[in-house]
Amino acid sequence: MSRPDTALIVDDEKHLRMYLKLLLKQIGFTKFFEAANGQEGVDLYKEKKPDLVLMDVNMPVKEGIEALKEIMEFDADAVVVMASSVASRQAVETSVEYGASYYIRKDTPKAEIAELLNGLIDDVWGE
Numbered sequence: 001m002s003r004p005d006t007a008l009i010v011d012d013e014k015h016l017r018m019y020l021k022l023l024l025k026q027i028g029f030t031k032f033f034e035a036a037n038g039q040e041g042v043d044l045y046k047e048k049k050p051d052l053v054l055m056d057v058n059m060p061v062k063e064g065i066e067a068l069k070e071i072m073e074f075d076a077d078a079v080v081v082m083a084s085s086v087a088s089r090q091a092v093e094t095s096v097e098y099g100a101s102y103y104i105r106k107d108t109p110k111a112e113i114a115e116l117l118n119g120l121i122d123d124v125w126g127e
Contacts, residue, residue: 004051004079004125006031010041010067011056011083016106020054020083027114027121038062042070045078052121057084057091065094072099079124081117 007029009017017034024032033048035041039062041055053071057064064082071078081102082095092103102120104113 002125003028003121005029006033006048006050007052007054008033008035008041008044008048008050009054010035010038010044010059010064011054012036012059013056016056023110023114024052024054024117027118038064038067041067042074045071046074049075051079052117053078053080055080055082057082057095065091065098068095068100069098079120081120 005028007024009020009032011017011020021032033044033050035044037059041053042062045053055064055068068080068082071080076099078099079101080099081104082100083104083106084091085106095103101124102116104116
C-alpha cells in the first residue's frame with residue numbers, strides 16, 4: 001500500500017498549523033487542508049477525506065475531542081492524531097476511547113514527532 005499524502009491540520013493557532021505542515025512535508029505529505037476550529041475540521045474531513053488528521057485538543061467553536069468523536073462516527077477508519085500543549089491523563093484517555101490513533105504534546109522535539117508519525121504510518125499503511 002502506498003504512503004499517505006493528504007493531511008488535515010486542525011488548530012486555532014496559525015503558526016502551529018504552519019509548523020505542523022512543514023513537519024508533515026518532511027515526512028512525505030504533499031496535500032494539506034487547514035481548519036481553525038473543531039467544527040471546520042469536521043466539515044473539511046467529511047468533504048476531503050484526508051489520510052491523516054492532526055487535531056488540537058483545545059479550540060474555540062468545537063473542542064478537538066468533540067470533533068474527534070464526530071469524525072470517528074462519520075468514518076471509523078479515520079486516522080486522527082490529537083495534539084495538545086498539555087497532555088492530561090483524562091484528555092489522553094478520552095482521545096483514545098473516542099478512537100484517536102495517537103496523542104502528542106506540541107512541545108515534543110520535531111524529530112521525535114516525525115519519528116512517532118512515521119511509526120504510525122508504518123503501522124496503519126504498512127510499508
